[in-house]
Amino acid sequence: GENVEQHPSTLSVQEGDSAVIKCTYSDSASNYFPWYKQELGKRPQLIIDIRSNVGEKKDQRIAVTLNKTAKHFSLHITETQPEDSAVYFCAAWGGSEKLVFGKGTKLTVNP
């Protein structure tokens, strides 16, 4: 079945810096890759997603890139702010008909 690896597990940046989180997947049939943000004690919330027919997608300060050949995708956050501090999860949707999640990255943005 699908396996999603995510790194780093923790990331600390200074306010205003950029943050990059990377994920790899194993199932070449996977075609949908969402990213979720989970603040402490709250539900995971979808922040951006990308499909396999697109290489990059942007939404204000966040962007996601996808390399199908290498089977990896990344989340980029620019001009980080303290409210970006949270746990971020990548996920992949493939032939298994469900999302498989990475283990998460705890992002801390220091003021």
Add this chain to the structure above:
Amino acid sequence: DTGVSQNPRHKITKRGQNVTFRCDPISEHNRLYWYRQTLGQGPEFLTYFQNEAQLEKSRLLSDRFSAERPKGSFSTLEIQRTEQGDSAMYLCASSLEPDYGYTFGSGTRLTVV
């Protein structure tokens, strides 16, 4: 309809007791998923429904776990003879299309003492 609703938010139970959680998905979403999340880990798939049909159940799910979605609307997840290892956050999510982003509920935090 403001989103996915889960009840209760918290449940503390003694080892060996049975517990049942409820999930009310977004009304037009025909797909409903149950995941389990432990501290420092990503959501781990348990089972999912398309309408009232349970289409897949994780091999991680022991026979003590059962889920239903009797009328294709709300769903229940029951854990029988709870063990301390069952302590986790149980998340429900729903989606409209197969390869589409989930909307998660706030979860039910289970503590088995």
